[in-house]
Amino acid sequence: MIVKKRIKPLKLFKFEALFRRLDLDHPKRQIASETYAKSLAGYRGERSLDFPLSFLPEQKYHVLHDLRLYDGSHYFQIDCLLLSSNLIIIIEVKNITGTLIFDSTFNQLIRINDNKDERAFSSPIIQVNRHVEQLQKWLKLQKFPAMPIEPLVIIGNDKSVIKSTEKGKSQTLSQFVLPYYVLPDKIKELEVRHTTYLLTKESQHTLSKQLQIQHHPLKFNILQHFQISESDLIKGIQCTNCKFYSMHRTFGTWACDRCMTTSKKAHMQALRDYYLLIGTTINNRQMNDFLQICSPHITKHLLNSLCSITIGTNKGRKYVLSFAFE
Incomplete structure:
Protein backbone atom coordinates (compact mmCIF):
# COMPACT_ATOMS: atom_id res chain seq x y z
CA MET A 1 0.00 0.00 0.00
CA ILE A 2 1.13 3.52 -0.66
CA VAL A 3 1.86 5.18 2.68
CA LYS A 4 3.67 8.22 1.26
CA LYS A 5 2.21 9.41 -2.00
CA ARG A 6 4.13 10.89 -4.86
CA ILE A 7 3.05 14.46 -5.33
CA LYS A 8 4.25 17.06 -7.76
CA PRO A 9 7.37 18.59 -6.20
CA LEU A 10 7.01 22.10 -4.83
CA LYS A 11 10.17 22.91 -6.77
CA LEU A 12 8.24 22.54 -10.05
CA PHE A 13 5.53 24.91 -8.86
CA LYS A 14 8.26 27.43 -8.03
CA PHE A 15 9.66 27.20 -11.54
CA GLU A 16 6.20 27.72 -13.03
CA ALA A 17 5.64 30.77 -10.83
CA LEU A 18 9.02 32.13 -11.89
CA PHE A 19 8.20 31.76 -15.58
CA ARG A 20 4.95 33.66 -15.04
CA ARG A 21 6.87 36.52 -13.45
CA LEU A 22 10.06 36.68 -15.52
CA ASP A 23 10.45 38.49 -18.84
CA LEU A 24 11.03 36.23 -21.84
CA ASP A 25 14.33 37.95 -22.55
CA HIS A 26 15.64 37.83 -18.97
CA PRO A 27 19.26 36.54 -19.03
CA LYS A 28 18.54 33.82 -16.44
CA ARG A 29 15.40 32.47 -18.08
CA GLN A 30 17.22 30.05 -20.40
CA ILE A 31 19.20 28.29 -17.69
CA ALA A 32 16.11 28.18 -15.47
CA SER A 33 14.13 26.61 -18.33
CA GLU A 34 16.79 23.95 -18.86
CA THR A 35 16.88 23.11 -15.15
CA TYR A 36 13.09 22.97 -15.05
CA ALA A 37 13.01 20.58 -18.01
CA LYS A 38 15.38 18.20 -16.20
CA SER A 39 13.36 18.34 -12.99
CA LEU A 40 10.11 17.77 -14.89
CA ALA A 41 11.60 14.80 -16.77
CA GLY A 42 12.71 13.32 -13.45
CA TYR A 43 9.23 13.67 -11.99
CA ARG A 44 7.66 12.09 -15.07
CA GLY A 45 10.17 9.26 -14.84
CA GLU A 46 9.16 8.60 -11.24
CA ARG A 47 5.53 8.47 -12.33
CA SER A 48 6.44 5.62 -14.68
CA LEU A 49 6.65 3.44 -11.55
CA ASP A 50 2.94 3.81 -10.82
CA PHE A 51 1.76 1.08 -13.18
CA PRO A 52 4.31 -1.66 -12.33
CA LEU A 53 3.96 -0.96 -8.60
CA SER A 54 0.20 -1.46 -8.86
CA PHE A 55 0.90 -5.20 -9.30
CA LEU A 56 2.46 -5.53 -5.83
CA PRO A 57 0.46 -7.27 -3.08
CA GLU A 58 -1.11 -4.32 -1.30
CA GLN A 59 -0.72 -5.66 2.24
CA LYS A 60 2.83 -6.92 1.81
CA TYR A 61 4.61 -3.72 0.84
CA HIS A 62 4.61 -0.21 2.16
CA VAL A 63 5.45 2.13 -0.70
CA LEU A 64 7.07 5.47 0.11
CA HIS A 65 7.77 7.95 -2.66
CA ASP A 66 10.27 10.81 -2.56
CA LEU A 67 12.02 10.38 0.79
CA ARG A 68 14.76 12.68 2.01
CA LEU A 69 16.46 11.39 5.14
CA TYR A 70 19.43 12.38 7.31
CA ASP A 71 21.97 9.69 8.20
CA GLY A 72 23.68 11.75 10.91
CA SER A 73 26.18 13.26 8.46
CA HIS A 74 24.45 13.82 5.14
CA TYR A 75 21.00 14.10 3.64
CA PHE A 76 20.07 11.61 0.94
CA GLN A 77 17.13 11.41 -1.44
CA ILE A 78 15.35 8.17 -2.36
CA ASP A 79 12.96 8.24 -5.31
CA CYS A 80 10.99 5.23 -4.08
CA LEU A 81 11.33 2.86 -1.13
CA LEU A 82 9.55 -0.48 -0.81
CA LEU A 83 9.34 -1.92 2.69
CA SER A 84 8.25 -5.47 3.47
CA SER A 85 8.80 -7.75 6.47
CA ASN A 86 11.64 -9.43 4.57
CA LEU A 87 13.58 -6.67 2.86
CA ILE A 88 13.82 -3.08 1.71
CA ILE A 89 14.10 -2.14 -1.96
CA ILE A 90 15.29 1.34 -2.86
CA ILE A 91 14.71 2.59 -6.38
CA GLU A 92 16.52 5.32 -8.28
CA VAL A 93 14.62 6.39 -11.39
CA LYS A 94 16.28 7.81 -14.49
CA ASN A 95 14.17 9.22 -17.30
CA ILE A 96 16.84 9.73 -19.96
CA THR A 97 16.16 9.15 -23.65
CA GLY A 98 18.55 7.64 -26.19
CA THR A 99 21.16 4.91 -25.91
CA LEU A 100 22.37 4.58 -22.32
CA ILE A 101 25.83 3.08 -21.89
CA PHE A 102 26.92 2.14 -18.38
CA ASP A 103 30.69 2.51 -18.16
CA SER A 104 31.93 0.59 -15.13
CA THR A 105 35.56 1.62 -15.73
CA PHE A 106 34.96 5.33 -15.15
CA ASN A 107 31.64 4.91 -13.30
CA GLN A 108 29.70 7.01 -15.76
CA LEU A 109 26.42 6.80 -17.56
CA ILE A 110 26.90 7.91 -21.18
CA ARG A 111 23.88 9.00 -23.17
CA ILE A 112 23.95 9.06 -26.99
CA ASN A 113 20.95 10.85 -28.48
CA ASP A 114 19.45 10.68 -31.97
CA ASN A 115 21.96 13.27 -33.21
CA LYS A 116 24.84 11.04 -32.04
CA ASP A 117 25.80 13.59 -29.42
CA GLU A 118 27.36 12.07 -26.30
CA ARG A 119 26.88 13.29 -22.76
CA ALA A 120 28.18 11.85 -19.50
CA PHE A 121 26.19 11.60 -16.27
CA SER A 122 27.31 10.39 -12.85
CA SER A 123 26.66 6.69 -12.38
CA PRO A 124 23.21 6.02 -10.88
CA ILE A 125 24.55 2.63 -9.72
CA ILE A 126 27.16 4.37 -7.56
CA GLN A 127 24.44 6.71 -6.32
CA VAL A 128 21.93 4.02 -5.35
CA ASN A 129 24.64 1.90 -3.68
CA ARG A 130 25.63 4.92 -1.61
CA HIS A 131 21.99 5.27 -0.61
CA VAL A 132 22.05 1.66 0.60
CA GLU A 133 24.93 2.49 2.94
CA GLN A 134 23.23 5.66 4.14
CA LEU A 135 19.93 3.89 4.76
CA GLN A 136 21.73 1.17 6.75
CA LYS A 137 23.33 3.94 8.80
CA TRP A 138 19.94 5.60 9.26
CA LEU A 139 18.34 2.32 10.45
CA LYS A 140 21.08 1.91 13.05
CA LEU A 141 20.72 5.54 14.13
CA GLN A 142 16.97 5.05 14.59
CA LYS A 143 17.61 1.78 16.48
CA PHE A 144 15.88 -0.47 13.95
CA PRO A 145 17.26 -3.93 13.18
CA ALA A 146 19.55 -4.36 10.17
CA MET A 147 17.60 -5.22 7.03
CA PRO A 148 18.69 -6.55 3.64
CA ILE A 149 18.49 -3.63 1.23
CA GLU A 150 18.35 -4.21 -2.51
CA PRO A 151 19.19 -1.28 -4.83
CA LEU A 152 17.61 -0.89 -8.27
CA VAL A 153 18.05 1.66 -11.04
CA ILE A 154 14.87 1.93 -13.10
CA ILE A 155 14.88 3.46 -16.58
CA GLY A 156 11.58 5.28 -16.92
CA ASN A 157 11.59 5.63 -20.71
CA ASP A 158 10.70 2.42 -22.57
CA LYS A 159 12.38 3.69 -25.76
CA SER A 160 15.81 3.95 -24.15
CA VAL A 161 18.41 1.35 -25.12
CA ILE A 162 20.47 0.01 -22.19
CA LYS A 163 24.04 -1.14 -22.85
CA SER A 164 27.26 -1.89 -20.99
CA THR A 165 30.82 -0.99 -22.07
CA GLU A 166 32.21 -4.33 -20.91
CA LYS A 167 31.52 -7.54 -22.77
CA GLY A 168 29.94 -10.21 -20.62
CA LYS A 169 28.93 -7.64 -18.00
CA SER A 170 25.39 -7.06 -19.24
CA GLN A 171 24.10 -9.91 -17.05
CA THR A 172 25.61 -8.25 -14.00
CA LEU A 173 24.25 -4.89 -15.08
CA SER A 174 20.73 -6.31 -15.40
CA GLN A 175 20.79 -7.18 -11.70
CA PHE A 176 20.71 -3.48 -10.92
CA VAL A 177 19.44 -1.67 -14.02
CA LEU A 178 16.17 -2.48 -15.75
CA PRO A 179 13.28 -0.91 -17.66
CA TYR A 180 10.31 0.08 -15.53
CA TYR A 181 7.95 -2.49 -17.03
CA VAL A 182 9.91 -5.49 -15.72
CA LEU A 183 9.94 -4.21 -12.13
CA PRO A 184 7.22 -6.63 -10.83
CA ASP A 185 9.20 -9.65 -12.07
CA LYS A 186 12.38 -8.29 -10.53
CA ILE A 187 10.67 -7.85 -7.17
CA LYS A 188 9.45 -11.46 -7.28
CA GLU A 189 13.04 -12.54 -7.95
CA LEU A 190 14.23 -10.60 -4.92
CA GLU A 191 11.51 -12.12 -2.77
CA VAL A 192 12.82 -15.60 -3.57
CA ARG A 193 16.25 -14.54 -2.31
CA HIS A 194 14.93 -13.02 0.93
CA THR A 195 12.50 -15.33 2.70
CA THR A 196 13.38 -14.64 6.35
CA TYR A 197 10.82 -12.53 8.19
CA LEU A 198 12.68 -9.84 10.09
CA LEU A 199 9.82 -7.52 10.98
CA THR A 200 6.44 -8.20 12.50
CA LYS A 201 3.51 -6.36 10.95
CA GLU A 202 3.58 -4.00 13.91
CA SER A 203 7.32 -3.35 13.46
CA GLN A 204 6.82 -2.79 9.73
CA HIS A 205 4.19 -0.14 10.46
CA THR A 206 6.47 1.46 13.08
CA LEU A 207 9.40 1.66 10.67
CA SER A 208 7.16 2.95 7.90
CA LYS A 209 5.82 5.67 10.20
CA GLN A 210 9.31 6.69 11.31
CA LEU A 211 10.46 7.01 7.71
CA GLN A 212 7.62 9.46 7.11
CA ILE A 213 8.31 11.41 10.30
CA GLN A 214 12.02 11.70 9.47
CA HIS A 215 11.39 12.95 5.93
CA HIS A 216 13.03 16.38 5.47
CA PRO A 217 11.71 18.17 2.36
CA LEU A 218 14.37 20.07 0.46
CA LYS A 219 14.10 23.84 0.84
CA PHE A 220 14.66 25.53 -2.49
CA ASN A 221 14.94 29.30 -2.80
CA ILE A 222 14.60 29.69 -6.55
CA LEU A 223 15.51 33.38 -6.73
CA GLN A 224 18.65 32.82 -4.68
CA HIS A 225 19.55 29.70 -6.66
CA PHE A 226 19.54 31.55 -9.99
CA GLN A 227 20.67 34.88 -8.48
CA ILE A 228 17.53 36.66 -9.64
CA SER A 229 16.55 39.86 -7.88
CA GLU A 230 13.03 40.31 -6.56
CA SER A 231 12.97 43.58 -8.49
CA ASP A 232 13.29 41.60 -11.75
CA LEU A 233 9.89 39.99 -11.24
CA ILE A 234 6.81 41.21 -13.08
Whole structure:
Protein backbone atom coordinates (compact mmCIF):
# COMPACT_ATOMS: atom_id res chain seq x y z
CA MET A 1 0.00 0.00 0.00
CA ILE A 2 1.13 3.52 -0.66
CA VAL A 3 1.86 5.18 2.68
CA LYS A 4 3.67 8.22 1.26
CA LYS A 5 2.21 9.41 -2.00
CA ARG A 6 4.13 10.89 -4.86
CA ILE A 7 3.05 14.46 -5.33
CA LYS A 8 4.25 17.06 -7.76
CA PRO A 9 7.37 18.59 -6.20
CA LEU A 10 7.01 22.10 -4.83
CA LYS A 11 10.17 22.91 -6.77
CA LEU A 12 8.24 22.54 -10.05
CA PHE A 13 5.53 24.91 -8.86
CA LYS A 14 8.26 27.43 -8.03
CA PHE A 15 9.66 27.20 -11.54
CA GLU A 16 6.20 27.72 -13.03
CA ALA A 17 5.64 30.77 -10.83
CA LEU A 18 9.02 32.13 -11.89
CA PHE A 19 8.20 31.76 -15.58
CA ARG A 20 4.95 33.66 -15.04
CA ARG A 21 6.87 36.52 -13.45
CA LEU A 22 10.06 36.68 -15.52
CA ASP A 23 10.45 38.49 -18.84
CA LEU A 24 11.03 36.23 -21.84
CA ASP A 25 14.33 37.95 -22.55
CA HIS A 26 15.64 37.83 -18.97
CA PRO A 27 19.26 36.54 -19.03
CA LYS A 28 18.54 33.82 -16.44
CA ARG A 29 15.40 32.47 -18.08
CA GLN A 30 17.22 30.05 -20.40
CA ILE A 31 19.20 28.29 -17.69
CA ALA A 32 16.11 28.18 -15.47
CA SER A 33 14.13 26.61 -18.33
CA GLU A 34 16.79 23.95 -18.86
CA THR A 35 16.88 23.11 -15.15
CA TYR A 36 13.09 22.97 -15.05
CA ALA A 37 13.01 20.58 -18.01
CA LYS A 38 15.38 18.20 -16.20
CA SER A 39 13.36 18.34 -12.99
CA LEU A 40 10.11 17.77 -14.89
CA ALA A 41 11.60 14.80 -16.77
CA GLY A 42 12.71 13.32 -13.45
CA TYR A 43 9.23 13.67 -11.99
CA ARG A 44 7.66 12.09 -15.07
CA GLY A 45 10.17 9.26 -14.84
CA GLU A 46 9.16 8.60 -11.24
CA ARG A 47 5.53 8.47 -12.33
CA SER A 48 6.44 5.62 -14.68
CA LEU A 49 6.65 3.44 -11.55
CA ASP A 50 2.94 3.81 -10.82
CA PHE A 51 1.76 1.08 -13.18
CA PRO A 52 4.31 -1.66 -12.33
CA LEU A 53 3.96 -0.96 -8.60
CA SER A 54 0.20 -1.46 -8.86
CA PHE A 55 0.90 -5.20 -9.30
CA LEU A 56 2.46 -5.53 -5.83
CA PRO A 57 0.46 -7.27 -3.08
CA GLU A 58 -1.11 -4.32 -1.30
CA GLN A 59 -0.72 -5.66 2.24
CA LYS A 60 2.83 -6.92 1.81
CA TYR A 61 4.61 -3.72 0.84
CA HIS A 62 4.61 -0.21 2.16
CA VAL A 63 5.45 2.13 -0.70
CA LEU A 64 7.07 5.47 0.11
CA HIS A 65 7.77 7.95 -2.66
CA ASP A 66 10.27 10.81 -2.56
CA LEU A 67 12.02 10.38 0.79
CA ARG A 68 14.76 12.68 2.01
CA LEU A 69 16.46 11.39 5.14
CA TYR A 70 19.43 12.38 7.31
CA ASP A 71 21.97 9.69 8.20
CA GLY A 72 23.68 11.75 10.91
CA SER A 73 26.18 13.26 8.46
CA HIS A 74 24.45 13.82 5.14
CA TYR A 75 21.00 14.10 3.64
CA PHE A 76 20.07 11.61 0.94
CA GLN A 77 17.13 11.41 -1.44
CA ILE A 78 15.35 8.17 -2.36
CA ASP A 79 12.96 8.24 -5.31
CA CYS A 80 10.99 5.23 -4.08
CA LEU A 81 11.33 2.86 -1.13
CA LEU A 82 9.55 -0.48 -0.81
CA LEU A 83 9.34 -1.92 2.69
CA SER A 84 8.25 -5.47 3.47
CA SER A 85 8.80 -7.75 6.47
CA ASN A 86 11.64 -9.43 4.57
CA LEU A 87 13.58 -6.67 2.86
CA ILE A 88 13.82 -3.08 1.71
CA ILE A 89 14.10 -2.14 -1.96
CA ILE A 90 15.29 1.34 -2.86
CA ILE A 91 14.71 2.59 -6.38
CA GLU A 92 16.52 5.32 -8.28
CA VAL A 93 14.62 6.39 -11.39
CA LYS A 94 16.28 7.81 -14.49
CA ASN A 95 14.17 9.22 -17.30
CA ILE A 96 16.84 9.73 -19.96
CA THR A 97 16.16 9.15 -23.65
CA GLY A 98 18.55 7.64 -26.19
CA THR A 99 21.16 4.91 -25.91
CA LEU A 100 22.37 4.58 -22.32
CA ILE A 101 25.83 3.08 -21.89
CA PHE A 102 26.92 2.14 -18.38
CA ASP A 103 30.69 2.51 -18.16
CA SER A 104 31.93 0.59 -15.13
CA THR A 105 35.56 1.62 -15.73
CA PHE A 106 34.96 5.33 -15.15
CA ASN A 107 31.64 4.91 -13.30
CA GLN A 108 29.70 7.01 -15.76
CA LEU A 109 26.42 6.80 -17.56
CA ILE A 110 26.90 7.91 -21.18
CA ARG A 111 23.88 9.00 -23.17
CA ILE A 112 23.95 9.06 -26.99
CA ASN A 113 20.95 10.85 -28.48
CA ASP A 114 19.45 10.68 -31.97
CA ASN A 115 21.96 13.27 -33.21
CA LYS A 116 24.84 11.04 -32.04
CA ASP A 117 25.80 13.59 -29.42
CA GLU A 118 27.36 12.07 -26.30
CA ARG A 119 26.88 13.29 -22.76
CA ALA A 120 28.18 11.85 -19.50
CA PHE A 121 26.19 11.60 -16.27
CA SER A 122 27.31 10.39 -12.85
CA SER A 123 26.66 6.69 -12.38
CA PRO A 124 23.21 6.02 -10.88
CA ILE A 125 24.55 2.63 -9.72
CA ILE A 126 27.16 4.37 -7.56
CA GLN A 127 24.44 6.71 -6.32
CA VAL A 128 21.93 4.02 -5.35
CA ASN A 129 24.64 1.90 -3.68
CA ARG A 130 25.63 4.92 -1.61
CA HIS A 131 21.99 5.27 -0.61
CA VAL A 132 22.05 1.66 0.60
CA GLU A 133 24.93 2.49 2.94
CA GLN A 134 23.23 5.66 4.14
CA LEU A 135 19.93 3.89 4.76
CA GLN A 136 21.73 1.17 6.75
CA LYS A 137 23.33 3.94 8.80
CA TRP A 138 19.94 5.60 9.26
CA LEU A 139 18.34 2.32 10.45
CA LYS A 140 21.08 1.91 13.05
CA LEU A 141 20.72 5.54 14.13
CA GLN A 142 16.97 5.05 14.59
CA LYS A 143 17.61 1.78 16.48
CA PHE A 144 15.88 -0.47 13.95
CA PRO A 145 17.26 -3.93 13.18
CA ALA A 146 19.55 -4.36 10.17
CA MET A 147 17.60 -5.22 7.03
CA PRO A 148 18.69 -6.55 3.64
CA ILE A 149 18.49 -3.63 1.23
CA GLU A 150 18.35 -4.21 -2.51
CA PRO A 151 19.19 -1.28 -4.83
CA LEU A 152 17.61 -0.89 -8.27
CA VAL A 153 18.05 1.66 -11.04
CA ILE A 154 14.87 1.93 -13.10
CA ILE A 155 14.88 3.46 -16.58
CA GLY A 156 11.58 5.28 -16.92
CA ASN A 157 11.59 5.63 -20.71
CA ASP A 158 10.70 2.42 -22.57
CA LYS A 159 12.38 3.69 -25.76
CA SER A 160 15.81 3.95 -24.15
CA VAL A 161 18.41 1.35 -25.12
CA ILE A 162 20.47 0.01 -22.19
CA LYS A 163 24.04 -1.14 -22.85
CA SER A 164 27.26 -1.89 -20.99
CA THR A 165 30.82 -0.99 -22.07
CA GLU A 166 32.21 -4.33 -20.91
CA LYS A 167 31.52 -7.54 -22.77
CA GLY A 168 29.94 -10.21 -20.62
CA LYS A 169 28.93 -7.64 -18.00
CA SER A 170 25.39 -7.06 -19.24
CA GLN A 171 24.10 -9.91 -17.05
CA THR A 172 25.61 -8.25 -14.00
CA LEU A 173 24.25 -4.89 -15.08
CA SER A 174 20.73 -6.31 -15.40
CA GLN A 175 20.79 -7.18 -11.70
CA PHE A 176 20.71 -3.48 -10.92
CA VAL A 177 19.44 -1.67 -14.02
CA LEU A 178 16.17 -2.48 -15.75
CA PRO A 179 13.28 -0.91 -17.66
CA TYR A 180 10.31 0.08 -15.53
CA TYR A 181 7.95 -2.49 -17.03
CA VAL A 182 9.91 -5.49 -15.72
CA LEU A 183 9.94 -4.21 -12.13
CA PRO A 184 7.22 -6.63 -10.83
CA ASP A 185 9.20 -9.65 -12.07
CA LYS A 186 12.38 -8.29 -10.53
CA ILE A 187 10.67 -7.85 -7.17
CA LYS A 188 9.45 -11.46 -7.28
CA GLU A 189 13.04 -12.54 -7.95
CA LEU A 190 14.23 -10.60 -4.92
CA GLU A 191 11.51 -12.12 -2.77
CA VAL A 192 12.82 -15.60 -3.57
CA ARG A 193 16.25 -14.54 -2.31
CA HIS A 194 14.93 -13.02 0.93
CA THR A 195 12.50 -15.33 2.70
CA THR A 196 13.38 -14.64 6.35
CA TYR A 197 10.82 -12.53 8.19
CA LEU A 198 12.68 -9.84 10.09
CA LEU A 199 9.82 -7.52 10.98
CA THR A 200 6.44 -8.20 12.50
CA LYS A 201 3.51 -6.36 10.95
CA GLU A 202 3.58 -4.00 13.91
CA SER A 203 7.32 -3.35 13.46
CA GLN A 204 6.82 -2.79 9.73
CA HIS A 205 4.19 -0.14 10.46
CA THR A 206 6.47 1.46 13.08
CA LEU A 207 9.40 1.66 10.67
CA SER A 208 7.16 2.95 7.90
CA LYS A 209 5.82 5.67 10.20
CA GLN A 210 9.31 6.69 11.31
CA LEU A 211 10.46 7.01 7.71
CA GLN A 212 7.62 9.46 7.11
CA ILE A 213 8.31 11.41 10.30
CA GLN A 214 12.02 11.70 9.47
CA HIS A 215 11.39 12.95 5.93
CA HIS A 216 13.03 16.38 5.47
CA PRO A 217 11.71 18.17 2.36
CA LEU A 218 14.37 20.07 0.46
CA LYS A 219 14.10 23.84 0.84
CA PHE A 220 14.66 25.53 -2.49
CA ASN A 221 14.94 29.30 -2.80
CA ILE A 222 14.60 29.69 -6.55
CA LEU A 223 15.51 33.38 -6.73
CA GLN A 224 18.65 32.82 -4.68
CA HIS A 225 19.55 29.70 -6.66
CA PHE A 226 19.54 31.55 -9.99
CA GLN A 227 20.67 34.88 -8.48
CA ILE A 228 17.53 36.66 -9.64
CA SER A 229 16.55 39.86 -7.88
CA GLU A 230 13.03 40.31 -6.56
CA SER A 231 12.97 43.58 -8.49
CA ASP A 232 13.29 41.60 -11.75
CA LEU A 233 9.89 39.99 -11.24
CA ILE A 234 6.81 41.21 -13.08
CA LYS A 235 4.38 42.63 -10.54
CA GLY A 236 0.63 42.94 -10.58
CA ILE A 237 -2.32 40.59 -11.00
CA GLN A 238 -2.38 38.46 -14.12
CA CYS A 239 -5.58 38.32 -16.13
CA THR A 240 -7.05 34.82 -16.14
CA ASN A 241 -7.98 35.26 -19.81
CA CYS A 242 -5.42 37.32 -21.76
CA LYS A 243 -2.56 36.66 -19.28
CA PHE A 244 -1.47 40.32 -19.17
CA TYR A 245 -0.80 41.88 -15.78
CA SER A 246 -3.59 44.34 -16.26
CA MET A 247 -6.22 43.70 -13.59
CA HIS A 248 -7.43 46.29 -11.12
CA ARG A 249 -9.97 46.29 -8.28
CA THR A 250 -13.42 47.69 -9.00
CA PHE A 251 -16.62 47.20 -7.02
CA GLY A 252 -15.38 44.15 -5.14
CA THR A 253 -13.98 42.29 -8.13
CA TRP A 254 -10.96 42.31 -10.44
CA ALA A 255 -11.34 43.63 -13.97
CA CYS A 256 -8.86 43.48 -16.84
CA ASP A 257 -8.12 46.77 -18.59
CA ARG A 258 -7.31 44.96 -21.84
CA CYS A 259 -10.00 42.32 -22.38
CA MET A 260 -12.52 43.34 -19.69
CA THR A 261 -12.49 39.88 -18.09
CA THR A 262 -13.63 39.93 -14.46
CA SER A 263 -12.70 37.62 -11.61
CA LYS A 264 -13.38 37.46 -7.89
CA LYS A 265 -10.23 35.47 -7.10
CA ALA A 266 -7.57 36.65 -9.54
CA HIS A 267 -5.45 37.88 -6.60
CA MET A 268 -5.06 34.31 -5.32
CA GLN A 269 -2.64 33.35 -8.10
CA ALA A 270 -0.56 36.43 -7.37
CA LEU A 271 -0.36 35.54 -3.69
CA ARG A 272 0.57 31.95 -4.57
CA ASP A 273 3.37 33.33 -6.75
CA TYR A 274 4.57 35.49 -3.87
CA TYR A 275 4.50 32.48 -1.56
CA LEU A 276 6.50 30.35 -4.00
CA LEU A 277 9.04 32.97 -5.01
CA ILE A 278 9.53 35.28 -2.05
CA GLY A 279 8.26 33.98 1.27
CA THR A 280 5.52 32.49 3.39
CA THR A 281 4.72 35.73 5.24
CA ILE A 282 3.61 39.06 3.82
CA ASN A 283 2.71 42.48 5.19
CA ASN A 284 0.48 45.21 3.78
CA ARG A 285 3.31 47.10 2.12
CA GLN A 286 4.69 44.00 0.42
CA MET A 287 1.27 43.02 -0.85
CA ASN A 288 0.56 46.53 -2.16
CA ASP A 289 3.84 46.43 -4.06
CA PHE A 290 3.70 42.86 -5.44
CA LEU A 291 0.04 42.95 -6.45
CA GLN A 292 0.18 46.64 -7.42
CA ILE A 293 -2.79 47.56 -5.26
CA CYS A 294 -3.26 51.25 -4.62
CA SER A 295 -5.60 51.03 -1.66
CA PRO A 296 -4.23 49.90 1.75
CA HIS A 297 -7.83 49.28 2.86
CA ILE A 298 -8.38 46.75 0.06
CA THR A 299 -5.10 45.05 0.95
CA LYS A 300 -5.99 44.82 4.62
CA HIS A 301 -9.44 43.43 3.83
CA LEU A 302 -8.04 40.76 1.50
CA LEU A 303 -5.35 39.67 3.95
CA ASN A 304 -7.75 39.50 6.89
CA SER A 305 -10.17 37.39 4.86
CA LEU A 306 -7.42 35.06 3.63
CA CYS A 307 -4.98 34.66 6.53
CA SER A 308 -6.08 33.39 9.93
CA ILE A 309 -2.58 33.47 11.44
CA THR A 310 -0.56 36.65 11.95
CA ILE A 311 2.82 37.48 13.46
CA GLY A 312 3.44 40.74 15.32
CA THR A 313 1.09 43.67 15.85
CA ASN A 314 0.20 47.03 14.34
CA LYS A 315 2.74 48.19 11.71
CA GLY A 316 4.92 45.14 12.39
CA ARG A 317 2.13 42.67 11.63
CA LYS A 318 2.82 39.98 9.04
CA TYR A 319 0.28 37.57 7.63
CA VAL A 320 1.13 33.88 7.28
CA LEU A 321 0.29 32.55 3.82
CA SER A 322 -0.77 28.94 3.38
CA PHE A 323 -1.50 27.09 0.15
CA ALA A 324 -1.95 23.46 -0.84
CA PHE A 325 -0.08 22.31 -3.95
CA GLU A 326 -0.88 19.05 -5.72
